[in-house]
Amino acid sequence: MSGSVGEKTQIIDGKEVAKSVRRALKDRIKGLAAAGVTPGLAAVLVGDDPASQTYVNSKARACEKLKLYSEVIRRPADISQDELLGIVNDLNANDQIHGILVQSPLPKHMDELSVTLAIDPAKDVDGFHPFNVGMMLIGRPGLLPCTPHGIVKLLEHYEIDPSGKQVVVVGRSNIVGKPIAAILVQKAPMANATVTIAHSRTANLAEVCRRADILIAAIGRPDTITEDMVREGAVVIDVGVNRVDDSSTEKGYRLVGDVDFDKVAPKCSAITPVPGGVGPMTIAMLMSNTVEAAARITGK
Ligand code: GUN
Secondary structure, eight states, rough: OOOGOOTTOEOOOHHHHHHHHHHHHHHHHHHHHHHHHEEEEEEESSSSSHHHHHHHHHHHHHHHHHHOOOEEEEEEEEOOOHHHHHHHHHHHHHHOOEEEEEEESSSSSSSHHHHHHHOGGGGOOOEEEEHHHHHHHTTTOOOOOOOHHHHHHHHHHTOOOOTEEEEEEEEETTTTHHHHHHHHHHSSTTOEEEEEOOOOTTHHHHHHHOEEEEEEOEEESSSBOOOGGGGGTTTEEEEOOOOETTSSSSSSEEEOOSSSSHHHHHSSSSSOOOOSSSSSHHHHHHHHHHHHHHHHHHOO
């Protein structure tokens, strides 16, 4: 891929960085094993959404590779909210499980917030519980959401220090946009940025984006970030994972980000590709959170 891009553009390799995160985790996992602790992750999947099944399966595979314990709990889309809350409560009380994630989206008859609130914050490896969200906002240790945490690791690996830089985040989701802004604005290493959150109602979006030294695209729509929106020399982090129809592929679709990569990449000092950029980091950070949660819960 780097062949099609200007010589000066660094392609940020999420697969490599994810590998180095996993390598570092292996030592911690060995240490925990020596103390009799195997970190355990439970994923709860309600319904049969194909993308969710793929995500949950890759999470379970990632656990296996690192010799973590994992359970996938599958239930049909018509289970009741109470049944789901019962499953979460059982996992909260299960000593083999240190991380719990309930795959979203949940069926429409369920209240996602009540389910998130039911998860023990110490086991909330998605970092979605309002306790962990609050700790993140005040810059205290908790469990950080995986995708934003993965973005910080990518920047760290490539020695792109956000301190003093203009960061523009496009997208205000609770999973990516808001938390990455909250993390990068902290008075802390690999943070200290001047952060702008832009979104669908932002006036003069292109102009706002052009201010960015680091532009983070988390919109969920292909080709939203075009060449005219990116300053020469900017770092672009593309969080988008969009399926677009492509009959030339075996699956009938291919994955693209939110950034028009071919046009934007030559202008950048560094950019993440899709796939192979932010994506692999999300699961690596989920593993990291599971190990972290196990260490904190057991005091090992
Ligand atoms: N659905 C899409 N991404 C995620 C994620 O990171 N965690 C959970 N629980 N559900 C998701």
